[in-house]
Amino acid sequence: MVQNLVTTNNQLAVEPKKIEHCCPNCGHHELSVFYEVRDVPVHSCLMMSSQEEAQDFPRGDVVLGFCDRCGFITNTEFDAKWSAYAPNYEDQQSYSPTFNKFSLKLANHLIDKYDLHNKDIIEIGCSKGDFLLLLCELGNNRGVGIDPSVVPGRVESEAADRVTFIQDYYAEKHAEYVGDFICCRHTLEHIQPTSEFIKTVRKSIGDRTDTIVVFEIPDNTRVLREQAFEDIYYEHCSYFSPGTLARLFRDSGFEVTDLYCDYGDQYLLIEAKPVDIPSDKVHPFEETVEDVAKDVELFAEKIAGKLEYWKQYLEDAQAKQEKVVVWGSGSKCVAFLTTLKTVDKIEYAIDINPHRHGKFIPGVGKEIMPPKFLKTYQPDKVIVMNAIYCEEISAMLKDLGVSTEVVAL
Numbered sequence: 001m002v003q004n005l006v007t008t009n010n011q012l013a014v015e016p017k018k019i020e021h022c023c024p025n026c027g028h029h030e031l032s033v034f035y036e037v038r039d040v041p042v043h044s045c046l047m048m049s050s051q052e053e054a055q056d057f058p059r060g061d062v063v064l065g066f067c068d069r070c071g072f073i074t075n076t077e078f079d080a081k082w083s084a085y086a087p088n089y090e091d092q093q094s095y096s097p098t099f100n101k102f103s104l105k106l107a108n109h110l111i112d113k114y115d116l117h118n119k120d121i122i123e124i125g126c127s128k129g130d131f132l133l134l135l136c137e138l139g140n141n142r143g144v145g146i147d148p149s150v151v152p153g154r155v156e157s158e159a160a161d162r163v164t165f166i167q168d169y170y171a172e173k174h175a176e177y178v179g180d181f182i183c184c185r186h187t188l189e190h191i192q193p194t195s196e197f198i199k200t201v202r203k204s205i206g207d208r209t210d211t212i213v214v215f216e217i218p219d220n221t222r223v224l225r226e227q228a229f230e231d232i233y234y235e236h237c238s239y240f241s242p243g244t245l246a247r248l249f250r251d252s253g254f255e256v257t258d259l260y261c262d263y264g265d266q267y268l269l270i271e272a273k274p275v276d277i278p279s280d281k282v283h284p285f286e287e288t289v290e291d292v293a294k295d296v297e298l299f300a301e302k303i304a305g306k307l308e309y310w311k312q313y314l315e316d317a318q319a320k321q322e323k324v325v326v327w328g329s330g331s332k333c334v335a336f337l338t339t340l341k342t343v344d345k346i347e348y349a350i351d352i353n354p355h356r357h358g359k360f361i362p363g364v365g366k367e368i369m370p371p372k373f374l375k376t377y378q379p380d381k382v383i384v385m386n387a388i389y390c391e392e393i394s395a396m397l398k399d400l401g402v403s404t405e406v407v408a409l
Contacts, residue, residue, distance in 0.1 A: 025072035031065030041363025042082035044331035054360035071244040071292035078237035089149040094130040120179025124170045125187025133157040144177045175204035185216040192237045198252040219268035224295035227306040233335040243286040255279035264388045314345035328385030329368040384408045
């Protein structure tokens, strides 16, 4: 089914590579490996205090396996021992006006659709609490956020006294907190036992079948079709398309009520409700396993060319002695530089999150600088890790008086 195995040294193998590995979604015991990235940092967003500490950061391998039974894709080399999320895991995105606009739109959509007023809301994997606090502000709701990296008090809000934060990994013991609405944004892709996790959520709900569940994750269809290698990194051990996500929820005791993409088609959202009788309702947005297989083949066919393009781009810039910076110091940046093995081709990464400034990127070792640094540095090129922020970044550069070429991945 998968015709090419692609590794980061651009060597192609004609035959598919089948391995024995249990699919975390459906339990099938054979996967087809189609992409490998060796020796990458096992975390992208843990902030390091020194360059030496960042350069010595633990490393692991990404070996993506495709399940031809359900369409799920997983990192077969993922080891949960590295899942050390903590308060210094810095993934807060709410310093971006572009992202905040999306969050506000989503919050209002969910509040209006599900009448979230004076309700009890649970967020699994709440990060620093921005979205949960927003839901509680706009709908006068009460909230509980569960995340090992949460920092209570980080985000100021008039709803703060109605929200409780629990610095922990979500588990069955938290069932007592299940309320009227459960949301989980950009967490499931970090969890390998996906079926076990969603079944735990369903079990915690019990017979409270009015509870609505909403999950948001990266859309893997875009990653495969655009060969977005910057979105493939160690922490992301689980990769979902609309169909694979919907099938998982149905198999776990939910009925899928809505399924769609948003945020420049980067994010995949599922809305579901618990049911007592297994649902056979298929959403029109779902694709088949065969469709995913075609996307995997397309990725395997074209990824070597994509990698070679960006390697050559950075090498050419270095040969011309151009100063190149990366805007966005998070996971995409780490994947971009470590996958290409071109860490030496840039000097700095820029980020608007003040909690990242002066820190060093794990596995990369580059210091993270604030945008104002560019006023004196005056780079020749700014490579933007996420094209959706180009307009925002270009306006910021103009305000800073920085004239440079802005290039998006």
